[in-house]
Amino acid sequence: MAMVKSDAYGHSMTRVAQLLEGSGCSVFGVAEVAEGVDLRDSGCRGDIFIFLGFYPPDVDYFFSHNLTPVVFTFEDLVRISEAQNERGRKLPVFLKFDCGMSRLGFSPNEAVEVFSRCRKLSIEPVGIMSHFPCSDNRHSKNSQHVADLFYRIDCQNGEKLPLVRSICNSGGLLYQPYSHGDMVRIGISLYGYYPDGDKGREKKDEEGLRPAMSCVSRIIQVKTVAAGSGISYGHTYITDRETKIAVLPIGYSDGVLRTMSNRAEVLIRGQRVPIRGRICMNMCMADISAIENASVGDEVVILGSQGRETIDADQIGEWSGTISYEVLCALGNNNPREFLA
Numbered sequence: 001m002a003m004v005k006s007d008a009y010g011h012s013m014t015r016v017a018q019l020l021e022g023s024g025c026s027v028f029g030v031a032e033v034a035e036g037v038d039l040r041d042s043g044c045r046g047d048i049f050i051f052l053g054f055y056p057p058d059v060d061y062f063f064s065h066n067l068t069p070v071v072f073t074f075e076d077l078v079r080i081s082e083a084q085n086e087r088g089r090k091l092p093v094f095l096k097f098d099c100g101m102s103r104l105g106f107s108p109n110e111a112v113e114v115f116s117r118c119r120k121l122s123i124e125p126v127g128i129m130s131h132f133p134c135s136d137n138r139h140s141k142n143s144q145h146v147a148d149l150f151y152r153i154d155c156q157n158g159e160k161l162p163l164v165r166s167i168c169n170s171g172g173l174l175y176q177p178y179s180h181g182d183m184v185r186i187g188i189s190l191y192g193y194y195p196d197g198d199k200g201r202e203k204k205d206e207e208g209l210r211p212a213m214s215c216v217s218r219i220i221q222v223k224t225v226a227a228g229s230g231i232s233y234g235h236t237y238i239t240d241r242e243t244k245i246a247v248l249p250i251g252y253s254d255g256v257l258r259t260m261s262n263r264a265e266v267l268i269r270g271q272r273v274p275i276r277g278r279i280c281m282n283m284c285m286a287d288i289s290a291i292e293n294a295s296v297g298d299e300v301v302i303l304g305s306q307g308r309e310t311i312d313a314d315q316i317g318e319w320s321g322t323i324s325y326e327v328l329c330a331l332g333n334n335n336p337r338e339f340l341a
């Protein structure tokens with residue numbers, strides 16, 4: 001299953017799904033019903049899973065757009081049964097169990113009750129799923145425990161139910177090979193990142209995953225300020241010498257997180273240069289004193305490569321106190337996009 005929620009982590013759900021469907025992928029995962037509707041309307045013919053489940057006001061869409069709810073409450077089983085009876089049609093249903101994430105899902109202890117209710121309500125679950133909390137940590141013992149719990153759920157009275165079983169995210173796929181089951185659900189690794197960031201990328205640059213997204217801006221003004229000048233709101237940076245500043249038309253409303261202020265670097269003319277002062281809503285400033293001839297119109301790489309230098313989303317995550325996932329969503333979902341594939 002290709003996880004294309006949140007507009008494919010900022011890469012465009014419809015474009016990514018189209019590309020992957022063309023390469024043989026037939027199952028897609030999104031969070032919300034509205035995403036599933038958009039994906040179906042865009043021409044996607046695969047199975048579309050709604051991870052936030054069966055939302056009663058949207059009941060019609062599950063039938064009209066052939067969406068698969070991931071179900072985690074007894075109330076929803078009843079509602080789905082009623083909706084099926086009214087329409088004389090069944091929905092494919094996946095059951096979610098909480099094996100240690102303390103997020104969505106029935107408890108594994110409820111499994112017998114869940115399957116017996118399904119039978120009584122004429123619901124035929126296609127599969128079961130769960131979610132790893134720590135699969136990106138190769139050294140954690142937690143995943144083995146979670147997988148053990150999960151793979152016992154469908155053993156009822158010593159019999160295995162004919163269900164598709166799915167527990168792996170990217171961390172599970174990469175680092176918990178004993179747990180793969182019937183279907184893995186990958187997100188971040190599709191987009192070229194390891195779930196554990198740089199630790200995953202170690203020594204893998206040649207044959208490993210390659211990031212799909214880059215983010216590019218331009219210089220819109222260049223100026224020289226005297227030593228002792230404060231830069232941007234709050235003057236959190238004071239120049240210690242005469243400094244050449246480039247103003248960039250990209251800020252936190254465009255996904256350049258404000259927590260990157262005074263920490264991030266960008267690439268201009270193939271060189272790394274520091275962001276100085278607070279990042280504003282629509283702008284930020286880079287110190288280009290070390291670059292000769294930088295001028296208005298020059299390309300500025302926020303994320304990606306220029307010359308021999310590269311800035312990836314793991315690094316931006318470190319500068320801004322977050323992870324690649326959030327960086328990709330923030331940059332991808334707040335800027336005009338151009339597609340190369």
Ligand SMILES: *Cc1c(COP(=O)(O)O)cnc(C)c1O
Pocket residue numbers: 003051131168169170171185186187188189195
């Ligand atoms: C987002 C998500 C995934 C994918 O996780 P990655 O770490 O991006 O591979 C898998 N399963 C569920 C339930 C998710 O919400």
